[in-house]
Amino acid sequence: MMLLKKLGSRVLDLIYPPVCVLCGEYSAGEHLCPRCAAGLDSLRSDGSQEAEICRLNPGLELLVTPFLYTGAMRSLLLRLKTTPDHRAVDFLADELAQSLADSGIPEVTVTCMPMSKEKLRRRGYNHAELLAKAVAVRLGCGFDGKLLEHHGGLTDQHSLSREKREEHARASLRPGRSDPKGKTVLLVDDICTTGNSFAAAVSVLREQGALRVITAAAAITPED
Numbered sequence: 001m002m003l004l005k006k007l008g009s010r011v012l013d014l015i016y017p018p019v020c021v022l023c024g025e026y027s028a029g030e031h032l033c034p035r036c037a038a039g040l041d042s043l044r045s046d047g048s049q050e051a052e053i054c055r056l057n058p059g060l061e062l063l064v065t066p067f068l069y070t071g072a073m074r075s076l077l078l079r080l081k082t083t084p085d086h087r088a089v090d091f092l093a094d095e096l097a098q099s100l101a102d103s104g105i106p107e108v109t110v111t112c113m114p115m116s117k118e119k120l121r122r123r124g125y126n127h128a129e130l131l132a133k134a135v136a137v138r139l140g141c142g143f144d145g146k147l148l149e150h151h152g153g154l155t156d157q158h159s160l161s162r163e164k165r166e167e168h169a170r171a172s173l174r175p176g177r178s179d180p181k182g183k184t185v186l187l188v189d190d191i192c193t194t195g196n197s198f199a200a201a202v203s204v205l206r207e208q209g210a211l212r213v214i215t216a217a218a219a220i221t222p223e224d
């Protein structure tokens with residue numbers, strides 16, 4: 001099985017050559033080319049906005065995000081919505097798992113923000129799920145994608161006021177078939193902007209008896 005996976009990954013490398021996941025330049029098989037690796041620190045989040053989002057959303061206990069949603073990181077995450085690039089997922093999962101390990105998180109059950117069935121049908125995959133599964137492997141923890149379910153319409157959240165966004169985020173989520181009772185859950189998404197969606201998901205999981213919910217996103221939208 002592992003061999004098949006490895007072979008599959010080699011075949012993918014032929015289709016998608018091993019270039020830098022950020023700039024697309026040749027990178028000799030590394031996730032990043034030397035230039036992007038040297039500039040990676042400029043994309044790193046310093047944690048201050050995560051703290052502010054937790055302050056504004058009292059339901060959020062701990063939010064971990066390695067990167068700012070800017071420049072090459074923004075392009076990478078936009079690309080992940082149209083292409084399930086396994087090397088981009090690997091790179092982001094490595095960084096997320098490292099940031100989580102640095103935060104000293106306990107044994108967790110990993111899950112992801114669910115995607116609407118309509119969107120999933122159109123896109124064919126949930127990029128947050130790909131990321132969450134890869135993070136679970138790195139942390140040596142289990143993944144359970146059935147803790148939360150998405151239901152309801154596709155309202156564009158950007159057109160809504162803050163209050164309406166919160167309401168909408170909460171209304172579009174419901175408990176899934178798995179039971180989070182007594183578990184410490186790690187909830188993974190690609191991007192965190194206001195923390196509304198995370199806060200809504202955390203409240204559903206807590207209502208179902210989750211002991212703690214830790215939230216993690218690959219990137220956080222910088223303040224204007």
Ligand SMILES: [Zn+2]
Pocket residue numbers: 020021022023024025032033034035036037
């Ligand atoms: Zn590069």
